[in-house]
Amino acid sequence: MNDRPDDNDAPRVNHYSGPVFNGPVSQGQFAWDNENVTQNQQNNSTVAPGYEELAERVNTLLRELPRQGLADRDRQDAEEAAGEVLAAIGRDAPVEESRVRRALATLRGVLAPVATGVAAGATTGAQAWALAAIGGLTGIG
Numbered sequence: 001m002n003d004r005p006d007d008n009d010a011p012r013v014n015h016y017s018g019p020v021f022n023g024p025v026s027q028g029q030f031a032w033d034n035e036n037v038t039q040n041q042q043n044n045s046t047v048a049p050g051y052e053e054l055a056e057r058v059n060t061l062l063r064e065l066p067r068q069g070l071a072d073r074d075r076q077d078a079e080e081a082a083g084e085v086l087a088a089i090g091r092d093a094p095v096e097e098s099r100v101r102r103a104l105a106t107l108r109g110v111l112a113p114v115a116t117g118v119a120a121g122a123t124t125g126a127q128a129w130a131l132a133a134i135g136g137l138t139g140i141g
Helices: 052-068 072-088 097-116 124-137
Strands: none
Touching: 052 072, 052 097, 052 124, 072 097, 097 124
């Protein structure tokens, strides 16, 4: 093993004044060069543990829904079905797996006519979006 760098090696950089992250960091708390430190963290999530990814996908779908140009009835049906999914994974009561499965099936079912182009006025962009949304909801939850 050769310890000498050659022309193809990246230059070495040393960081002495703080942490270095070489990848994604989420919800971290850090303190350095402190004598005393007090850190607090609250989890005010309205989603049951283990369902965070599903909630994020459904919330993304809800944010993107108005831009898809769906007919009012299709948009309203999708919003109601997404709301049912979020209600099923809420923190207020224990999560009923069968309720989550039914709510997801309903949401996928509402999006299916858009994905296949059967829904009146479904544009190519809306079809691709609905197909991707259905794929993102499959195998999760």
